[in-house]
Amino acid sequence: MSDAALPTVAEVRAAAEAVKAALDRHLAAVEGRTGDEDPEVYAAFNELAAAAEEYDELLYDRYDEVTPFEIPTPEDGVPYSGPAEPAAFSVLIRRDYAVVEPPRLIAQAERVAAHDRDAELVHGGTAGALGVLFGEYEPDEIASRYKEFGLEEGDSTLWIAASEEMAEPGEWLASPFGHTDAEDVLHRFDVSSVFDEEIDEFDEDEEPGLTPA
Missing domain, CATH: 1.20.58 (Methane Monooxygenase Hydroxylase; Chain G, domain 1)
Incomplete structure (x- = not known):
């Protein structure tokens, strides 16, 4: 140059x-x-x-110098090849939970139903309880209070996928997650205990007093 x-x-x-x-x-x-x-x-x-x-x-x-900053890329390494100036974007979120205390989950749903006539436990059991709780609370609130509902947090991922134009109303409702190409994902944020396990394994392999090169 x-x-x-x-x-x-x-x-x-x-x-x-x-x-x-x-x-x-x-x-x-x-x-x-x-x-x-x-x-x-x-x-x-x-x-x-x-x-x-x-x-x-x-x-x-x-x-001719660099910084230690690293911009995160998708785990599968697929390069972004979507629109340079996207006119719209989609936020796709998946969060996994294990039901570790069903009685607690059901009890929380019963409390909601007791104060809301529309929040009836139609199906009963945990299936009905989940319907009541997610009808009452936003997903973000469930995520921040999952232990109160007898749940255990699993993996989660958030994708921001770019597109040329906004979808028509109702266009993707039949298959909401079926039309996202990996190369259209602008940013991806993953959370998993496997990352912590990998760090722990790395630490165990190090000899005391040595610093990785």
């Missing part, structure tokens, strides 16, 4: 300041989060990732 094409010192410094500001906004969003899937946190995360990527590129172009 010629000197004329190099980013200026001022441009690199401006990008660094943008990262600092994005860090502050991300911390503020995390401190004020309202649930596990708070949209303000995700928006701040994406803004921070974009600012860090911009700074990393300018720093490398100007000084």
